[in-house]
Amino acid sequence: QKEVEQDPGPLSVPEGAIVSLNCTYSNSAFQYFMWYRQYSRKGPELLMYTYSSGNKEDGRFTAQVDKSSKYISLFIRDSQPSDSATYLCAPPNQAGTALIFGKGTTLSVSS
Amino acid sequence: DGGITQSPKYLFRKEGQNVTLSCEQNLNHDAMYWYRQDPGQGLRLIYYSQIVNDFQKGDIAEGYSVSREKKESFPLTVTSAQKNPTAFYLCASSIVSGDTQYFGPGTRLTVL
Numbered sequence: 724q725k726e727v728e729q730d731p732g733p734l735s736v737p738e739g740a741i742v743s744l745n746c747t748y749s750n751s752a753f754q755y756f757m758w759y760r761q762y763s764r765k766g767p768e769l770l771m772y773t774y775s776s777g778n779k780e781d782g783r784f785t786a787q788v789d790k791s792s793k794y795i796s797l798f799i800r801d802s803q804p805s806d807s808a809t810y811l812c813a814p815p816n817q818a819g820t821a822l823i824f825g826k827g828t829t830l831s832v833s834s
Numbered sequence: 835d836g837g838i839t840q841s842p843k844y845l846f847r848k849e850g851q852n853v854t855l856s857c858e859q860n861l862n863h864d865a866m867y868w869y870r871q872d873p874g875q876g877l878r879l880i881y882y883s884q885i886v887n888d889f890q891k892g893d894i895a896e897g898y899s900v901s902r903e904k905k906e907s908f909p910l911t912v913t914s915a916q917k918n919p920t921a922f923y924l925c926a927s928s929i930v931s932g933d934t935q936y937f938g939p940g941t942r943l944t945v946l
Contacts, residue, residue, distance in 0.1 A: 820932050
């Protein structure tokens with residue numbers, strides 16, 4: 724089993740929809756997770772950082788971690804066309820020396 | 835303006851030639867990383883450096899080499915031994931290794 728898995732999509736939604744992006748992980752030792760957003764042909768940018776216990780909200784974005792099922796979610800409320808991008812989840816590796824990136828989920832929000 | 839710069843944005847090389855990609859940061863970060871991104875593959879770690887004069891192989895280091903002589907700079911050389919070098923290369927840095935990473939804009943390398 725891969726350490727981090729994401730459904731690649733693409734996920735297509737209309738403007739204003741609530742979007743749920745998901746990530747599963749295999750190592751229960753992961754302590755925190757990051758979500759990155761990557762626009763086409765650009766470098767990823769940090770969106771949110773959440774510890775393995777609980778939720779975090781930042782504007783229209785909410786990150787949620789379910790440790791028992793090793794499942795991470797990123798919710799986007801009132802989605803906008805500018806949210807169209809690839810979303811990557813990334814926990815640290817076991818040694819804590821680098822991040823492990825999922826393959827990302829591509830989101831398309833139509834106006 | 836603090837950040838990470840990568841140059842050039844696009845690079846074309848003939849097969850069999852070595853090529854060096856530049857990565858510079860002025861964030862005073864100790865750790866720096868190189869990733870390769872291919873369609874459908876996500877980001878794969880090539881090399882990382884936790885501190886000056888030290889670096890470690892990542893998951894796909896074969897055919898690549900790096901140096902870390904200065905805190906600000908972490909150049910990546912793609913050698914002729916790399917069998918399929920055409921890809922999007924991303925450099926990142928973090929305050930310490932394993933922490934939040936900040937990415938540069940990337941270099942798209944095409945080997946003809």
